[in-house]
Amino acid sequence: WDAKVDAPDVKSSTPPVPRSLRPPCTPPTRRRPRPLCAKPPPLRQAPPMPPGCAARSSTQQKLRLQHRLPPGAGFRPSGRAHWTWSSEQRFVSPRRAPAFLSGSGDSSLRTTEGTDSMKARGRLLLLILCTLTFSAVYILLCCWACLPLCLAACLDRHLPVAPRPTVPGPLHFSGYSSVPDGKPLIRELCHSCAVVSSSGQMLGSGLGAQIDGAECVLRMNQAPTVGFEEDVGQRSTLRVISHTTVPLLLRNYSHYFQQAQDTLYVVWGQGRHMDRMLGGRTYRTLLQLTRMYPGLQVYTFTERMMAYCDQIFQEETGKNRRQSGSFLSTGWFTMILALELCEEIVVYGMVSENYCSEKNGPSVPYHYFEKGRLDECQMYLLHEQAPRSAHRFITEKAVFSRWAKKRPIVFAHPSWRANIVFGHQHLSLLQRLSLLQHLSLLQHLSLLQRLSLLQYLSLLPPHPRG
Template sequence: MVSQRLKYQWVASITAVAVVTTLLVYRGSFGYRSYMPSPSSSSSSAQHSVGPVPTVKKQKIHAPLVGYTGLLDQKPLKMHCRTCALVTSSGQLIGGKRGEEIDQSECVIRTNNAPVVGYQQDVGNRTTLRIVAHSSLYRVLFRRQEMVISSQNTVFIFWGPNSSMRRDGKGHVYNKLRLLKDQLPKLKVYTVTPINMLKFDELFKNETGIDRRGSNSWLSTGWFSMVIAMEVCDQINVFGMVPPDFCRSSSRRSMPYHYYEPSGTNDCSLFLAHERSRRGRHRFIIEKRVFAKWAQTHDIRFYQPEWDPKAVVRMNSSSSSIPAGP
């Protein structure tokens, strides 16, 4: 009987040790901080401990963006930002001195070949993401030192038609990007997939009633940038984008279309010329109306100039809807 009792005690001791060991391993695997009590659930004894009791905020997991793939490995883009500054190329940024404000965002998005050097006071210094049209690749390469060699922490997303981006050796933009990647292996280059390109067209048609291909009009890099920003960012602060009715205002501050081309085309002259053309142009004003609409359901704010998207939507709904196209 004594030996049997000792046997049971020995088994019980081994079991207890195993349980304690398991708990210690489990606790060590997931980190000590996950067991720290929050102030709302702390016991009275915990409230008398020295120093504040830290709270642990759960990290939200964000899915990869499958419509944007790495140039060589074709892995989907993984990117998320709480706050984004979407910096346009607009001449409206000149003299605004928004650079410091722009750089305070978690992520800074720029487009095409818009430079930073020499314009930091107005447009900021940082670039997290640069979205580039196929037609602007050579302009980017023209400023290779600033935009490529010195920007290898920047994520680049290139978009373009399949004829330029195809991977079978016949896509001249893809071929150039591949050569660039060979020269700078650390460069973070992504392209918009052909299927996703079709989705951009479909979205434009659904929002405006205009068949982009049927009307032979072109989506702007601003369109791609806003859609991508809505996928990447929780809050979007847009700098330099004028409201859609801007060119009808007698008190407008007319500026060059690009801040880095001070003697270039006037912004309203370009917007109106494209809008009135029946074929082969951008639809800048129509796109801005859509952006104002999207700002009703997404956290999108406009600065330099500052304008209220709700007022634009109210005005459009009281007068007429977005035109059905040329």
């Protein structure tokens, strides 16, 4: 026993340290972190783990592996069965492991913040790139939509007048393209043209023979001739058709296309219906007709010509067609085509702009081949007063009246004339002589004075159509 007592006890040589005096299991807290712009301090090794902290150290190691924390990060119990960051530097959510590091964690923090900054810059750059792309596409679409109007604005013509040839022969009319090859219209000018309206004014006129006597006869849409030959004639040199009228013609295709293949058809319509490249619905129908009847002559108004017609409407009325909610009528396109193809124009069945306000006669139907519907003046006033998507018949007739002051246009049945003030530049030599013969001034002139006057008139430059 004495030997055991005298023998040194290794285990008892070091007295046990009370738990209250033991140091904490976490490394000592560091000072507040230096700014990110400052140079980080050199890495230091963590102090050795005090005795009795092995169990908690293993728990911290699991948390580090789970949350990918560096070895220098420390934890302490939070009283809620999980661990929270022990540093007093920042607030930590108790339900999620922290990402605030100490020691070497400062460099990881800067790396994470740098990555977030790069991501934010990337998102900003992507947003700017998308904005620029959409802006460029929008500008291109606007330019594409306005291209026909810009091309038409380059034309320095106040009236749709085709250049008259110095020598007789066929002319190229680039405003009209054939189906399906897209070639321009090639034909000679017509010396006299009869433009036959579809108005009910033609009923009982008895002008069929006079209309057929013209060199070229222009008709509109589906206006028939069978059964109305005495009033409207039976010849049809050219027929101007709206894209909405093509299905109506197909109901009686044997009459319009099979028996009248010598008629030239000119169809007008908006781009989405008449588009050649995208294959509009109306254009596909016309393409099938040309395949069924190879000898059929079908032409369409080009986009440039359609834009030019809109420009003429704006120049004559001072209103933009689209903004004013107006649709150009088939009569408008027919008159523009007649001004290009014809030297002299006689219009049948078209009333003046004041006819409905000064009307005293019986009412007539809107179309001579449709009875029991609204009469002509009711239809004109209804469209003229409509705010949107309507024809401006009365406005168009006022424009035709102004055209008659500059071009040889005569309105027959009902017969009316514009207030024409002719100058010698609007008259051919034959017209000048005919006018002088009707002047009473010639009765007071001597023979020598008359010859001198006629000689002076012969020296004047002749009218292009004379």
